[in-house]
Amino acid sequence: MRPLLVTFPRRAPFALLACSLLAISTTACSSSDSVAPAVSAPTITVAGVADGAVLESGVTIFVTIDSGTFEATLNDAPFFSGATIAEPGSYRLEVVAVNAGGTTTEVVEFEIRFSGDSLLIIRMLDLGENEAGGGGDALIVTDSSAVGTRHVLIDAGPAGAEAADVGFVLRRLQELGIDTLEVLVLTHAHSDHYGGMGPILNSVVVDEFLYNGQVRSVAGYQSVLATAQARANVFTVPSTVAERMFGLGEERTTLSLIPGLPDNLGTSTNDGSDLNDGSIGTRIAKGSFSMFVSADGEVDANLRWRRDFSALTRDVTVLKVGHHAGNDAVFDAGFPGSGTSWLDHTDADLHLISANGTTHPRIGALNELLSRAAPTLCTSTHGEVEIRAAADGQWTVTVERNEGAACSAGRDATT
Ligand SMILES: [Zn+2]
Known part of the structure; x- marks a missing residue:
């Protein structure tokens, strides 16, 4: 089916928003309140959900x-007005407002119960700009079914200018009410993929930490591995395709994790230049829906995935394009005009790019993707991208901003 594009609201931290038609209490919108003397304690209005509500869908x-x-x-966890809560669970929202007249506290307790339909949700986070090179990757994979809701995180950013905001992905998990990860996957030993993992490992229950076993002596990477050893219940380096399943029967979500290319698993003095092709590749499947997550795989990884793991990579519904849409991740020999066997083989209905908008996407790779019938969405242009796939294979995609706009190449990209 053709993807459906819908924009969802951008999160606004502690914003003082205008009154909304969704308001369940109009106290704050009345003319008398708008001229209320400043000595009165503030009035709080919570719109979208009532205290004691039991909902069967997400709520903004x-x-x-x-x-x-x-x-x-x-x-x-910190809550931002305008956030959408979509995960089943019990919630307690507490708002404390202060002005010269005093302090007001409002508590709203509610519950989200999933209707029972089996659903796969994949969120590719917008990690913003990072002049250090590559905005990084972070994908939250959620399976909801009658047996519960399970979450997997593939890579963890960082985010923001100069990769300074290492807590970004953790905060997004907390906004979504996610306090447990079944699997935390580190695809390879680059900081734009592991930089946010320390705060997550220290704050979220991680049942399994799974990575490619790459060797690299850089301190930040060693710290993440040591924290994972100490905090995760299981520490895995797969030597063959690792399968992890969530949900019920034929409707379940299956992750197939392909070990990294053996020639690219690093050395103790590795400078990081040849690690991309050691990336773990992940197929996410539910019913007839499938997505292949290429991490930062380039020419050699694409060739191996296509040749040795064809059944996991051929004719997918969605392709997360490798290496933030570098030319190495799209063309057979790494430059435009050298063939597009990987894109032809995967033959995706939708291409996703996680990119910083500065160095990536590269011009050649993006032009090739935009020349194809399948749409392309980029975090740098469209913000966070969310895919929802039902057990029957029906799926939708939503973007955070710029619905209908074409991806732009990175403004500093020259090739
Ligand atoms: Zn990267």
């Missing part, structure tokens, strides 16, 4: 106050 919640400032938490 807006918090407004008539004066002063407020802070909000959802299950003790």
